[in-house]
Amino acid sequence: MKIFSQVIKPFIHLCNRFSSCKGGEEGFKVAIAGASGGIGQPLSMLMKMNPFVKELSLFDLQHTPGVAADLSHIETLCKVGPDQIYKALKDANVIIVPAGVPRKPGMTRDDLFNVNANIVKELAEAAAEVAPKALIAIITNPVNSVVPIVCEVMKKADKFDPKRIFGVTTLDIVRSNTFVAEALKINPKEVNVPVIGGHAGNTIIPLLSRSTPRVSFSDEQIIAMTKRIQNAGTEVVEAKAGAGSATLSMAYAAARFANSLMRGLRGEQNVIECSYVASDCGGASYFATPLVLGKDGVKENLGLGELNDFEKKEVEAAIPVLIENIQAGVDFVNNFK
Numbered sequence: 017m018k019i020f021s022q023v024i025k026p027f028i029h030l031c032n033r034f035s036s037c038k039g040g041e042e043g044f045k046v047a048i049a050g051a052s053g054g055i056g057q058p059l060s061m062l063m064k065m066n067p068f069v070k071e072l073s074l075f076d077l078q079h080t081p082g083v084a085a086d087l088s089h090i091e092t093l094c095k096v097g098p099d100q101i102y103k104a105l106k107d108a109n110v111i112i113v114p115a116g117v118p119r120k121p122g123m124t125r126d127d128l129f130n131v132n133a134n135i136v137k138e139l140a141e142a143a144a145e146v147a148p149k150a151l152i153a154i155i156t157n158p159v160n161s162v163v164p165i166v167c168e169v170m171k172k173a174d175k176f177d178p179k180r181i182f183g184v185t186t187l188d189i190v191r192s193n194t195f196v197a198e199a200l201k202i203n204p205k206e207v208n209v210p211v212i213g214g215h216a217g218n219t220i221i222p223l224l225s226r227s228t229p230r231v232s233f234s235d236e237q238i239i240a241m242t243k244r245i246q247n248a249g250t251e252v253v254e255a256k257a258g259a260g261s262a263t264l265s266m267a268y269a270a271a272r273f274a275n276s277l278m279r280g281l282r283g284e285q286n287v288i289e290c291s292y293v294a295s296d297c298g299g300a301s302y303f304a305t306p307l308v309l310g311k312d313g314v315k316e317n318l319g320l321g322e323l324n325d326f327e328k329k330e331v332e333a334a335i336p337v338l339i340e341n342i343q344a345g346v347d348f349v350n351n352f353k
């Protein structure tokens with residue numbers, strides 16, 4: 017009974033939410049790199065259940081045939097295949113990348129740079145060759161540095177299109193909605209909190225002043241809520257005590273983001289998600305802001321919008337951190353030996 021109410025019911029709800037999106041028969045090829053991992057497996061399942069996905073290509077260094085065989089028994093039309101990297105990515109409409117190492121307690125996301133930078137660089141090189149028009153959604157940490165790596169690889173291959181490369185920050189929005197809903201004692205489905213900046217520590221900037229519905233928290237409550245959202249990844253890392261970082265909530269968040277990318281590709285209007293992209297909106301060359309998604313990825317960057325004094329200070333504090341994180345990614349590709 018508990019399993020039904022806690023797992024199956026929310027899952028059916030999620031699928032209904034996806035299926036209720038407008039649409040016709042058109043379907044997309046989605047490739048997942050890192051498909052056998054903690055995020056990769058539940059994300060692959062959510063994509064197999066998404067009615068917009070007609071082909072799901074799974075790539076990982078291990079266990080992909082087993083994951084693909086298992087998923088292929090789910091009674092949806094979407095074709096599932098494990099493949100080597102070039103075949104998996106070839107002509108994909110959407111590439112989602114959760115490949116790489118997660119944090120353990122005591123680590124920062126930046127501590128993952130040395131291992132994950134190279135993993136993502138190689139995947140981006142393959143994507144530049146066989147899927148230059150794909151929308152690429154990067155989950156791998158440190159997102160603030162890894163997204164610039166993908167963009168630099170694309171620039172070197174003369175395939176760079178800033179409208180198509182995204183750092184997935186959706187989990188920050190999902191968490192903000194959940195925590196604000198808890199505080200207001202309302203359904204999280206009714207809450208939307210934009211989150212701008214980046215995806216680490218003080219670069220995660222929830223815009224509580226622009227929350228829907230409006231919140232009237234005290235200054236102390238705003239500071240505490242902002243800290244909780246900024247620290248939420250670490251909260252999970254510590255609770256998992258060495259067994260990795262957020263996987264299930266991340267799979268949910270990535271599935272939501274990928275669904276929005278596909279709704280944009282289908283030509284739906286007013287599809288808006290916050291994401292970390294190359295941008296001239298935020299005072300650093302990459303910045304997460306609300307984006308209108310369309311047939312070519314970013315249709316319009318809605319920018320920072322109106323901020324209150326507290327949020328302006330948060331942005332000021334985030335900019336030097338972002339500039340350093342971005343430079344690390346740019347240097348990694350351009351000084352690569």
Ligand SMILES: NC(=O)c1ccc[n+]([C@@H]2O[C@H](COP(=O)([O-])OP(=O)(O)OC[C@H]3O[C@@H](n4cnc5c(N)ncnc54)[C@H](O)[C@@H]3O)[C@@H](O)[C@H]2O)c1
Nearest residue numbers: 050052053054055076077115116117118155156157187266
């Ligand atoms: N953006 C976010 O909000 C967010 C949230 C949670 C986790 N993450 C990040 O996502 C990444 C993955 O986390 P996880 O918990 O799924 O880790 P995991 O270790 O469970 O899975 C990672 C998978 O990547 C695969 N992999 C490694 N190198 C690869 C390569 N070269 N090509 C293809 N696959 C490769 C591994 O074999 C493994 O199956 C981590 O870097 C983590 O920090 C980001």
Ligand SMILES: O=C(O)C[C@H](O)C(=O)O
Nearest residue numbers: 119157248249250261262
């Ligand atoms: O915190 C992490 O290391 C994983 C991820 O970035 C998260 O926010 O949960």
